[in-house]
Amino acid sequence: MGYETDLKLFIDGVWKGSDTGHTVVNPVDASAIAEVPYATKADLDEALAASERAWPEWRATDVEKRGATLHKAAALLRERADLIAATLTQEQGKILAEAKAEVLGSAQLFDWYAEDAKRDYGRTLVRPAGQLSRVIRQPVGPVATFTPWNFPIYLLAKKVSAALAAGCTVISRPPHETPGCTTELFRALADAGIPNGVAQLVHGDADLVSRTLIASRVIRKVSFTGSTGVGKHLMKLCADSMTRVTMELGGHAPVLIFDDCDLEKTLDMVVPQKFRNAGQVCVSPTRFYVQRGIYDAFIKGFAERTAKVKIGNGLDDGTKMGPLANARRPDAIETLVQDAKAKGARVLAGGERGDKGFFFQPTLLADVPNEAEIMNEEPFGPVAVSRPFDTFDEVIEQANRLPYGLAAFAFTENGRRTNLIGDLVESGMVGINTFAISVADAPFGGVKDSGFGSEGGKEGLESYQVVKAIHQA
Structure with a gap:
């Protein structure tokens, strides 16, 4: 069973390579199995511009149409589960049964959020006759996600599915150890017809990608899963631009x-x-x-x-x-x-x-x-x-x-x-x-140094939204 994934960046609807990259190795024997292209600063600027341009159109897209795209991506993940699971096993080491379960769990997330977005209700407050006060939730805007190598496709799907369902555009930086399975997730989104600039994949140097994306005023929210130390570092970067964060950090159960x-x-x-x-x-x-x-x-x-x-x-x-x-x-x-x-x-x-x-x-x-x-x-x-x-x-x-x-x-x-x-x-x-x-359908997140905010469940959708109160007299 060979390594069959073609590793590319996915920016503004185009698959592209790069002159720089990183060697992907099989942890069974440390043998090289592929080269992953790394995004340049120019690539990141292009992704930011595309994400900003695509956001108004995507947030205005009918929730049924957004949901249909996510359902299609879920179906493609299931159809390709054997290929993606084999890629994941060769990159990360987990046994094939666990890898396939991870792919199928990722598809379930896309299906769940495709429907949960339709149940995103606001509320009306009690006011005197002739007056109206209502509370609504709206997409926060373009989002940057950073995910680790231990569950590379599932943790990426958990962020991307909720953000897209909420009406946000997404730029994702997956780990360099597992670029193939994460590339396949974005290939499923592309083949499902996601509009150009709505969902983008940028492999690359963690420091360059994080600093460039977080410093940009385009990015309104950062979602990170990883170690407590790195999470605290990213939070400091987010402080300068008052960028919202969700942090799912380390544990010791x-x-x-x-x-x-x-x-x-x-x-x-x-x-x-x-x-x-x-x-x-x-x-x-x-x-x-x-x-x-x-x-x-x-x-x-x-x-x-x-x-x-x-x-x-x-x-x-x-x-x-x-x-x-x-x-x-x-x-x-x-x-x-x-x-x-x-x-x-x-x-x-x-x-x-x-x-x-x-x-x-x-x-x-x-x-x-x-x-x-x-x-x-x-x-x-x-x-x-x-x-x-x-x-x-x-x-x-x-x-x-x-x-x-x-x-x-x-x-x-x-x-x-x-x-x-x-x-x-x-x-x-x-x-x-x-x-x-x-x-x-349940929130996933920690307290104390294990982070804050939740992914999964309705809380996961809400993490990609802002609350607005509208008062009319």
């Missing part, structure tokens, strides 16, 4: 395991989730706090299941976990594991990097002290850390200890306890006896 859970069922759920996409998931379950009475049984079962996770090329049948996405990740994971070991953690499974490519073994660490770096910084890799707890108050304190608050999970059969967990855990999303928290 706690998992609260209580002694009344169905232990075997819980283990069968948490282990595959931990090693999904090699742990490169912003809501990946990572800090496992286990009630002391079942702690030994839990980590024993976790270790046994972890040892059975088959790693390899994501295109091969039977592979359950592929490599990490780039050369930086195995080094970072190895450093964190060694630090934890030096501070007293026990390695119950894995703990070593692979022999080639960007592989790292599925790993379980037990009795990890809070002083270990991995208990304080998101590993973003295939490592689970665990420690016991005794009381409810203690585990809530541990869950809320860090400055992150993106996702949290808990497993218990006690109804009163589930209500308290939902109320007390400081997190934008809480999954209780489930990991299904990223769905088209």
Whole structure:
């Protein structure tokens, strides 16, 4: 299965190349598979001018017609799912089944927002006879999006589908590690008949693209998914032009395991989730706090299941976990594991990097002290850390200890306890006896250093809108 995507920039309805670029590598063996063209300053200026020109026409386009274009793009993504999934696996490393699910989830987002835009109701305020006050929402304007490599097409689709449905034009800069699958998303939009200048794709140097787009008065909104550090940097750039932002940043998800859970069922759920996409998931379950009475049984079962996770090329049948996405990740994971070991953690499974490519073994660490770096910084890799707890108050304190608050999970059969967990855990999303928290019709976002604003659900559409109050006497 070869790499079949033709990598181009998409600016003002035209596919074009560039004299500069970046080598795309397959993380299985670090082999070069393509060259992605990089946008120049002139390309970015052209994209900005086109986005500004196209916005009035797109915002005035009937919502049914906008929706039809998004539905067509969704249908094309489904038709091309096998090709796009294979491209994604070769670029990023995740197994083929996960890659195809990501493509189909992206199509679902386009379908959902195509319809949700039709339910974008305003409201009328109570006023004396002969007077009228109403509140409406309008598209914010041209938008710039920046997305990471861990879910490159889904996270891009989440932003682009909502922005287009709201009536905004979009300029998107995807990660250089995964340009092929993101190019295919824009190819689906182009083939669906999106007007010139409405949706544009600019691969390129992150600093040049971000500074150029954010400094322009054309861009009215920035949506970013990535690390907390980069998010804070982009927010500083946005401050100079008072550009609106949505920030979906890092996490370090706690998992609260209580002694009344169905232990075997819980283990069968948490282990595959931990090693999904090699742990490169912003809501990946990572800090496992286990009630002391079942702690030994839990980590024993976790270790046994972890040892059975088959790693390899994501295109091969039977592979359950592929490599990490780039050369930086195995080094970072190895450093964190060694630090934890030096501070007293026990390695119950894995703990070593692979022999080639960007592989790292599925790993379980037990009795990890809070002083270990991995208990304080998101590993973003295939490592689970665990420690016991005794009381409810203690585990809530541990869950809320860090400055992150993106996702949290808990497993218990006690109804009163589930209500308290939902109320007390400081997190934008809480999954209780489930990991299904990223769905088209629900908001997705964090608190504290995990960012602010939401994507998904009606909140995702509203993030690309401004509120206007109109008073008439």
